Amino acid sequence: xxxxxxxxxxxxxxxxxxxxxxxxxxxxxxxxxxxxxxxxxxxxxxxxxxxxxxxxxxxxxxxxxxxxxxxxxxxxxxxxxxxxxxxxxxxxxxxxxxxxxxxxxxxxxxxxxxxxxxxxxxxxxxxxxxxxxxxxxxxxxxxxxxxxxxxxxxxxxxxxxxxxxxxxxxxxxxxxxxxxxxxxxxxxxxxxxxxxxxxxxxxxxxxxxxxxxxxxxxxxxxxxxxxxxxxxxxxxxxxxxxxxxxxxxxxxxxxxxxxxxxxxxxxxxxxxxxxxxxxxxxxxxxxxxxxxxxxxxxxxxxxxxxxxxxxxxxxxxxxxxxxxxxxxxxxxx
Numbered sequence: 001x002x003x004x005x006x007x008x009x010x011x012x013x014x015x016x017x018x019x020x021x022x023x024x025x026x027x028x029x030x031x032x033x034x035x036x037x038x039x040x041x042x043x044x045x046x047x048x049x050x051x052x053x054x055x056x057x058x059x060x061x062x063x064x065x066x067x068x069x070x071x072x073x074x075x076x077x078x079x080x081x082x083x084x085x086x087x088x089x090x091x092x093x094x095x096x097x098x099x100x101x102x103x104x105x106x107x108x109x110x111x112x113x114x115x116x117x118x119x120x121x122x123x124x125x126x127x128x129x130x131x132x133x134x135x136x137x138x139x140x141x142x143x144x145x146x147x148x149x150x151x152x153x154x155x156x157x158x159x160x161x162x163x164x165x166x167x168x169x170x171x172x173x174x175x176x177x178x179x180x181x182x183x184x185x186x187x188x189x190x191x192x193x194x195x196x197x198x199x200x201x202x203x204x205x206x207x208x209x210x211x212x213x214x215x216x217x218x219x220x221x222x223x224x225x226x227x228x229x230x231x232x233x234x235x236x237x238x239x240x241x242x243x244x245x246x247x248x249x250x251x252x253x254x255x256x257x258x259x260x261x262x263x264x265x266x267x268x269x270x271x272x273x274x275x276x277x278x279x280x281x282x283x284x285x286x287x288x289x290x291x292x293x294x295x296x297x298x299x300x301x302x303x304x305x306x307x308x309x310x311x312x313x314x315x316x317x318x319x320x321x322x323x324x325x326x327x328x329x330x331x332x333x
Contacts, residue, residue: 017118017166019100020141020179024058024073033059033074040070041095041142042125043085049077049135056137064181065189065196073101073139080130083232092147094160095123096200098178102138104131108160109225118166120174124159127229143178143196153197154204156250159226164203173199223251223259227267235274238306242267271304276318279303279311283323296323 028036033046036059048055057073097106099115106113106121108129113121123129126147151158164171177196181189226249234240245267246256260267279299286294297308300323305311315323 017175019117019139020098020175020182021071021100021139023101023137023139024071025056026058028055028057028059029053030055033076037072037079040068041072041144042081042091042093043089044079044081045085046074046076047078047080049075052076052135057139062182064184065191065193067193068144069178069182070142070144071139072142073137074133075135075137076133077135078130078132080128081125082128086126086128086233087236089125091125093125093144094147094150094158095125096143096145097121097123098141098143098175100139100141102133102136104133104138104140106131109229111161113161113163115163116166118171118175120164120171122160122162126233127160127226129160141178141182145197154201156248158204159222162203162207168203170199170203170206174203223249223255224262227256227259228270231271231274235271235278235304236302238301238304240271240304242271245271272314273318275304276315279305279315279323280319299323 030046030048030053033055037044037046040059040061046055055074055076057075058071059073060071062069062071097120099117099119099121101117103114103116106115106123106129108123108127115121124147164174174196177192177199181192181196184192227245230245230248234245242256243253246253249256251259256267260270263270265273282299282303283294283296296312300308300311312322
């Protein structure tokens with residue numbers, strides 16, 4: 001995977017940055033890492049290195065200024081969060097991740113961002129993400145900001161992947177405020193959180209001013225990527241439709257339609273195709289594993305269909321046979 005690097009609005013030179021936190025070196029049994037990570041950050045899946053039995057580091061959370069700040073230190077192969085994990089999680093945040101020790105490759109929405117100590121990345125908990133470490137010791141300080149509050153403050157186009165590079169003047173300011181928050185640990189330090197978010201807002205303004213042409217050129221691609229991610233999360237809901245998708249993305253139905261022209265389908269057709277593909281995959285899997293055939297109606301409802309006759313009709317049109325045919329064995333692809 002190739003890394004995507006973002007130009008900083010301002011650079012500052014100097015010696016090494018002082019870390020925000022000491023490097024944690026406790027040895028944790030591997031089986032305790034997943035539940036601890038889930039308690040602190042939500043549904044993330046840790047993946048160990050081959051034959052790894054313990055994890056060196058630590059996982060803890062601090063409350064400061066009314067927000068949670070997580071300290072995550074480990075030497076895993078990777079940590080990821082997929083669509084299924086997101087659906088099972090009732091907590092929605094933007095994670096503003098400060099790489100404090102070591103490095104990582106962070107991926108979200110098709111972007112792969114190589115970070116080192118001093119870099120800052122915004123990750124959206126509502127979209128799949130991955131952090132790759134390849135067994136190297138790494139530690140991050142993650143500020144957990146309620147997603148709804150962030151979207152209300154910065155607008156519905158805010159998305160994961162914003163990166164503030166080490167040496168960025170605004171990044172230094174954010175680190176300084178976070179260091180003060182961590183040192184104080186007072187619940188009434190809301191003014192520091194407000195200052196922190198004010199500086200982050202300046203980062204977003206700088207990016208928008210610097211690259212209007214790039215933003216315009218990539219607007220359709222960005223909308224399409226975010227739309228496809230959201231469809232993958234929400235197609236199970238029978239109330240989900242193209243209008244709801246446009247509202248979630250904060251774009252007009254016309255802009256959403258234009259974005260999907262790259263795929264040659266409408267947003268509504270893409271949602272339907274996603275549901276049909278999920279139903280076929282479920283029926284295929286049941287047929288391969290043998291045993292009693294699943295109830296067709298149950299599969300249809302689980303995949304977002306609320307009209308069984310419509311499901312039968314569209315499935316036959318798409319695959320040339322009724323869904324019950326799969327009881328005799330999986331369809332050829």
